[in-house]
Amino acid sequence: MNKQTIVLASGSKYRQALLQKLGLPFVAHSPDIDESAKENEPPADLVKRLSLEKAQACRDAHPGSIIIGSDQVCVIDGKILGKPHTEAKAIEQLMAASGKHVTFYTGLTLLNADSGKAQTDLEPFHVHFRELSKEEITRYVQREQPLDCAGSFKCESLGIALFDKLEGRDPNTLVGLPLIRLCEMLRQEGIEVL
């Protein structure tokens, strides 16, 4: 039985729901960090850095804990995209994604608050969007309201109607938290999920 408190360094209700699947007790702490990219920072480096910074931002408040941080972006036409926040932006993101193959980059960090030892990794996920009309996109955004989701969709619900193909190691990664990789990191820390 694990005695260390597990902290999810996230305010995302989707990440909280994903972590609940593992059945481990945890507390959620929303980290306050600057999520902007550095000049010319590749998306893979950005999400790994932010996953680590989110975990580190919760370290002082939770001594003795194991902290999980994660961050996700996608890249369309060379632009790094995060959450749309407005319907207009969500429609714009999906119009740009129509007919394209888009890579989602998800960074994951497991930080031991006492030792400061961190495991950080990147989990890519590939989304092939079908050709979408503006009317379809508008109806989708109005019905699903994916305004707090990177890439402007919820793949676990109506968003599935936007795609040709999904490719990746773990479907949880696209929703926001790579659970297979997280289980590996937890085992490395001596925490067994099963």
Ligand SMILES: C[n+]1cn([C@@H]2O[C@H](COP(=O)(O)OP(=O)(O)OP(=O)(O)O)[C@@H](O)[C@H]2O)c2nc(N)[nH]c(=O)c21
């Ligand atoms: C593609 N996609 C992305 N997201 C969410 O988009 C957000 C990515 O944005 P983020 O990585 O910056 O995290 P956020 O600021 O929400 O939370 P933080 O951990 O406190 O920093 C996360 O909340 C993901 O869960 C998604 N959420 C759902 N439910 N379904 C999806 O398909 C999906």
